Every structure is written in structure tokens, then in C-alpha cells.
Amino acid sequence: MSKVTGLGYLGATVTDPESWHQLLCTLYGLERRGDSPDGMHQYRLDEQHHRLTLYEGAEDKLAHVGWEVDTREDLRMMAAHLSENGIEVEAGEPALCEERAVMEMIICNAPDGVRTEIFFGPKQDAMPFTPAHGMDGYNTGDLGLGHIVLASDDPDTTVKWYREMLGFSLSDYIFWDDIEATFLHCNPRHHSLAFTNPIGPLKGGDLNHLMLESKSMDDVGRGYDIALANNVPLAMTLGRHTNDLTTSFYVYTPSGWWIEYGYGGALIDDATWEPKFYNAPKLWGHEMQPPPE
Ligand SMILES: [Fe+2]
The missing domain is CATH 3.10.180.10 (2,3-Dihydroxybiphenyl 1,2-Dioxygenase, domain 1)
Structure with missing residues (x-):
């Protein structure tokens, strides 16, 4: 059985993106992606394209949790394992993979209705992380x-x-x-x-x-x-x-x-x-x- 190897990313709908932006940049020094799609605010904190996504919405709620696996083979084994256990697994469309900045992903519903995305191959950014203020950075x-x-x-x-x-x-x-x-x-x-x-x-x-x-x-x-x-x-x-x-x-x-x-x-x-x-x-x-x- 393949295993997830780390918390990759998180997405949430938020009613007050401006206050969020202030918090993430002022306190945590995160870098807001200028290339975020419309209505979406992606934030970077290490070499990966982004790890946090905020969606402007009518409620404040967890939207998705992304778990990483090491290889494409592990992702296929994970999909098979979930299916064999009666869990519905959906393949992430190329446009969604692009949005999440990963090579390949699957989606399933975890207990309590948590939208769970399992992926491999997070996109690295060629440019270094540019924090909003001087800092030693994140242990990721x-x-x-x-x-x-x-x-x-x-x-x-x-x-x-x-x-x-x-x-x-x-x-x-x-x-x-x-x-x-x-x-x-x-x-x-x-x-x-x-x-x-x-x-x-x-x-x-x-x-x-x-x-x-x-x-x-x-x-x-x-x-x-x-x-x-x-x-x-x-x-x-x-x-x-x-x-x-x-x-x-x-x-x-x-x-x-x-x-x-x-x-x-x-x-x-x-x-x-x-x-x-x-x-x-x-x-x-x-x-x-x-x-x-
Ligand atoms: Fe904690």
C-alpha cells in the first residue's frame, strides 16, 4: 500500500480576503502569487509555487486538503487502494492540476466530508521565495x-x-x-x-x-x-x-x-x-x- 508523505497544501473559502492578505503578509511574511487565477489568492512560503489558496466566498470554510505522495506509481496504487475499499476516486482534470500546480492528482471524500486531494509532483518555482519581510523561512x-x-x-x-x-x-x-x-x-x-x-x-x-x-x-x-x-x-x-x-x-x-x-x-x-x-x-x-x- 502506498502512503501519503506530507501535507502539501490547503484551500479555504474566506469572506474577508483583504484582512486575510494583511495577516498572511504582515505576520507570516508570505508571498502572494501575482499569477493567481481570478477570485483566488494563492500564497507561497517556500520553493513550491504555492501552498495556500483562499477563495473569495460567502462563508468561511475549509475547501480542500492536499496530501503528497512521492511518485506517480504511488498515486496509482493509492487510487486503486481507495477504489478497492469502496471509496469513489476522481482523477484531477489537467486544468485543476495546473491550478494546484501539481503534475497529477486524485480527489476523494474523506470522513466528515473533507475534500481530500492526493497528488504527486508539486511545481517548483525557479525564482526563490521572496518573503514580504525579512525572515529565516519555513521548515517544510x-x-x-x-x-x-x-x-x-x-x-x-x-x-x-x-x-x-x-x-x-x-x-x-x-x-x-x-x-x-x-x-x-x-x-x-x-x-x-x-x-x-x-x-x-x-x-x-x-x-x-x-x-x-x-x-x-x-x-x-x-x-x-x-x-x-x-x-x-x-x-x-x-x-x-x-x-x-x-x-x-x-x-x-x-x-x-x-x-x-x-x-x-x-x-x-x-x-x-x-x-x-x-x-x-x-x-x-x-x-x-x-x-x-
Ligand atoms: Fe498544533
């Missing part, structure tokens, strides 16, 4: 874009699906208060994906947060300064996680879901890794803040 490459945390109406079944269909492995669990979170990896990054039970307004399939990992603690610290100086609403103050040991802070995006900006995430060696259980998400900090008005 073989570790992928970062991680996402989604709510699921049935986390146990959903986790089983991702392990058996896409080849994820269990990292660990954190259960605290009334939240139960399961963390999964598909490369050495401690987790590329995690699921929680529905929390607050989040229903199954809703995005809780996207994590971007910096190459330096200084970028995260400077980002914290920028967030404070620009009144970007914090969702959680600077803190450190128990399980992946990332030092990070979280902000509310204009869509309500969060972005975590972190540094120093643990890496997993599957040869020796034993899944663990934690009863708290933080070693220190990470104080929850109320949503903005």
Missing part, C-alpha cells in the same frame, strides 16, 4: 507544509480511515478537559494531522488550526512582536506543547479558525517510536484568549 521540504487539526464527528472511525486508507501512523493522544485529540504522522514531523471531538462551534470537518513551522525561534518571536504591535487577536499566548515540544503561539484568522506559528517540533523515528498518552497539551504558556468581537 520533506516534512510538508505543517500540520492541520480537524474536528470529527466520530474521531475513532476517522483516525482508522486515515491510517488504513492514506497510511498515517499514530503519534500519540492528548485528552484534557472535554477534549480528546489524536495525533497522526506521515513523515518524521511529529504530526501532520490531528483530530478532536467537536469542540464549541466546530463540527466534524471543520478546521481547528493550521500550523506553520519556522526555521528559527527568532522568526516566531518576531512574529509574536508583530502580532502584538498590530493587534492581531491571539487565540493562545506563547507556550510549549507537551507532545511535540513545539514552542508556538496561535492567532484567530479572519475566518475564525486559528494559525499556530511554531518552532522546534519533535521528529519521529518509526523504528523506535512508541505512541504515548498525555493529559495536558502544554508545558507552559498557551493561555486561551477569547475570540475578537
